[in-house]
Amino acid sequence: MAANSSPFKIILGSSSVARRKILAEMGYDFTIMTADIDEKSIRKEKPEDLVMALADAKADAILSKIRTLDSQKKDDEPTILVAADTVVVYEGVVREKPSSKEEARKFMKDYSGGHAATVGSVLVTNLKTGFRKGDWDCVEIYFHEIPDGVIESLIEEGTVLNVAGGLIIEHPLILPLVKQVVGTTDSVMGLPKALTERLLEEARSSFES
Template sequence: MKIILGSQSKGRKKILEEMGYDFEVIPPNIDEKSIRMDDPVKLTLALAHAKADAVIPKIAEDAILITSDQVVVWRGKIREKPENEKEAREFLTSYTRYPAETVTAVVVINTSNGKRVEGVDIARVWFKPIPEELVQKYLATGDVFHQAGGFSTIHPLLENYVERIEGAPDSVIGLPKELTRRLIKECVA
């Protein structure tokens, strides 16, 4: 059965490729800011379901649809993609004091029978102090505005500043492999 990734995330695409799946990408194009909740688990699940609901009408044949959403929680506060340079800088410099917790929801749907399953994975990232000149270079790439919490642990400018990850590194990137495999199996069973 055809697999569709309902995401524009380069990281999620890379992870699905690493998992050995042949798939097509259909961007969900939703207004993520229109869905608001204080609970990061409920928020990411609601957003992943909204993305799935936006992609389903675009699918012409039976398929397995995978959507995902991620937020970063820092000291109990939800952080999504930074809205401006000031916020991005604040995010990046704060992670040396306290870890960033990634909350990643995955939704998998079998469009042939309508079966829909979901799961959430949580990981933590500790960063070494990031020098100001490196923060400036990272901000200049623009990549900071495309990631929850404003960081990517696999970005060439930041990867050497990751002190440690508690949990699955692929979960921090945006698509936990183990959870995704389990949900796909559940959906086709």
């Protein structure tokens, strides 16, 4: 069910280009709002708990912004907010965006001939009914050897510096070096389609209940 024909609007609480692309591929129209939170201040031991806590914090920050805007303009249009977060887990350790080129280089050398996992959360909030629900998804990625030249090209280009764990699998340089993905590519990229669709459906149903 595409948003064009739906009696509600969607706000994607993310500046991620990949998430935007995935939600558009799902057939939805949406607007963008960013949370601007200090993600490093939120710590949890388990990656599943961390991504859920981060999505919660993002949603809260955006809802606070919306309330400020709504006090200036009354908007009764039914709205669903979608917040999400993704981390990479390597040998049991959570990895977020690399803090430097050196860290990105180390991350990718670790993945070479090895494997990592992504843990991603999706949280939907129905602004009209107050319905709020989230869940998480996990994907395992196995790599062939990644040549140093490929690592340097990716660092020079800069994309890997802006993604969790410096891990990308859809890039033309990396794609041939991915041995196996146990799970879905859209989840690795930051927005698992099946989970997002299920949560949106539940949020939609809460309009009627």
